[in-house]
Amino acid sequence: MTTRPGGRSARVRDAVLDAVHAELTERGYPRLTVENVADRAGVHKTTVYRRWGSVDVLVADALDRGRDVDWPAPDTGAVEGDLIALATEVVDAFADPETRAVPIGLVAAALHSDRAAEAKRAYYDARHEAAAAIAARGVERGELPPGVDARELVRQTCAPIFYRVFVSGEPVDRATAERAARAALAAARAGVF
Amino acid sequence: MTTRPGGRSARVRDAVLDAVHAELTERGYPRLTVENVADRAGVHKTTVYRRWGSVDVLVADALDRGRDVDWPAPDTGAVEGDLIALATEVVDAFADPETRAVPIGLVAAALHSDRAAEAKRAYYDARHEAAAAIAARGVERGELPPGVDARELVRQTCAPIFYRVFVSGEPVDRATAERAARAALAAARAGVF
Numbered sequence: 001m002t003t004r005p006g007g008r009s010a011r012v013r014d015a016v017l018d019a020v021h022a023e024l025t026e027r028g029y030p031r032l033t034v035e036n037v038a039d040r041a042g043v044h045k046t047t048v049y050r051r052w053g054s055v056d057v058l059v060a061d062a063l064d065r066g067r068d069v070d071w072p073a074p075d076t077g078a079v080e081g082d083l084i085a086l087a088t089e090v091v092d093a094f095a096d097p098e099t100r101a102v103p104i105g106l107v108a109a110a111l112h113s114d115r116a117a118e119a120k121r122a123y124y125d126a127r128h129e130a131a132a133a134i135a136a137r138g139v140e141r142g143e144l145p146p147g148v149d150a151r152e153l154v155r156q157t158c159a160p161i162f163y164r165v166f167v168s169g170e171p172v173d174r175a176t177a178e179r180a181a182r183a184a185l186a187a188a189r190a191g192v193f
Numbered sequence: 194m195t196t197r198p199g200g201r202s203a204r205v206r207d208a209v210l211d212a213v214h215a216e217l218t219e220r221g222y223p224r225l226t227v228e229n230v231a232d233r234a235g236v237h238k239t240t241v242y243r244r245w246g247s248v249d250v251l252v253a254d255a256l257d258r259g260r261d262v263d264w265p266a267p268d269t270g271a272v273e274g275d276l277i278a279l280a281t282e283v284v285d286a287f288a289d290p291e292t293r294a295v296p297i298g299l300v301a302a303a304l305h306s307d308r309a310a311e312a313k314r315a316y317y318d319a320r321h322e323a324a325a326a327i328a329a330r331g332v333e334r335g336e337l338p339p340g341v342d343a344r345e346l347v348r349q350t351c352a353p354i355f356y357r358v359f360v361s362g363e364p365v366d367r368a369t370a371e372r373a374a375r376a377a378l379a380a381a382r383a384g385v386f
Binding site: 111117164167 | 321
């Protein structure tokens with residue numbers, strides 16, 4: 001099996017990880033199986049077993065691939081607009097059955113497997129790093145105090161949305177996003193982090 | 194089977210739900226089975242199947258029982274102290290393998306089953322309701338603006354802790370708790386919610 005980019009190995013990986021995404025979307029993590037993924041990808045199941053071994057490694061690799069996709073943080077020209085746009089992206093992801101399957105599958109897989117938990121950590125670490133640009137620009141424009149914890153601003157902006165989805169089981173909407181963004185900004189401006 | 198409180202039915206329920214808690218603590222949700230719960234509780238497995246039917250219903254009923262336990266919100270005499278105490282309770286729950294099994298099992302079960310998701314919603318709804326007393330006392334003492342959203346103050350205080358545990362996979366400690374509490378308070382005082 002070749003490993004050059006765009007080669008057969010890369011095409012098999014893309015087909016299999018696309019199938020993971022589709023299976024998560026249509027059936028959800030609890031019914032994700034190596035067999036179903038292989039069938040959908042048109043790849044022999046022994047190939048999938050040999051390369052990935054289990055559904056948790058499949059989910060982890062799907063996340064590794066997602067982590068490596070270039071994701072530019074919102075850039076609206078003002079920190080409040082950027083944070084609202086960031087929070088709205090998260091809310092919209094949970095409104096769309098296709099995109100919500102990814103964070104939900106991630107959380108479920110991470111509760112089962114260390115490999116998936118590690119992929120989840122790396123995925124969110126990359127997102128925090130990219131979104132930290134929002135705080136850097138805010139400090140430059142004098143909208144935020146110098147020395148603000150850029151990653152904490154990102155966590156605080158997203159946390160109330162994930163809390164509703166995964167913990168309290170309450171609905172999320174655009175108002176949830178705006179409130180979360182404004183709360184994080186108020187805390188940052190008050191010098192809490 | 195009798196249903197009077199303290200009767201045989203209630204004793205069986207307590208033994209079975211205690212066994213759910215112990216199994217979650219020792220083996221975790223992915224390896225929770227009706228057989229293991231029945232064995233540990235000293236109850237015939239057909240009894241457990243007949244009354245609960247599945248592990249997800251067992252987890253849901255364990256949560257229903259937890260929801261009905263009287264939980265008084267922290268009352269330190271000041272809203273900041275109350276919120277830090279609340280956030281610290283959450284952090285400490287995740288530091289203790291016994292208590293962390295409950296929210297982790299809940300989240301895992303809710304991803305699998307509507308019945309467990311409903312129990313989780315009801316559990317956190319009861320906690321939000323009880324903790325809303327913190328905001329009511331804060332308003333009375335003039336520490337918070339009248340009309341503050343008491344439940345949102347609770348959500349915002351707890352959300353960054355759960356975000357680290359379930360989403361970003363980052364560690365939580367007392368500093369996480371204090372920062373979350375102070376951020377929520379700053380946002381409330383700024384009139385965000």
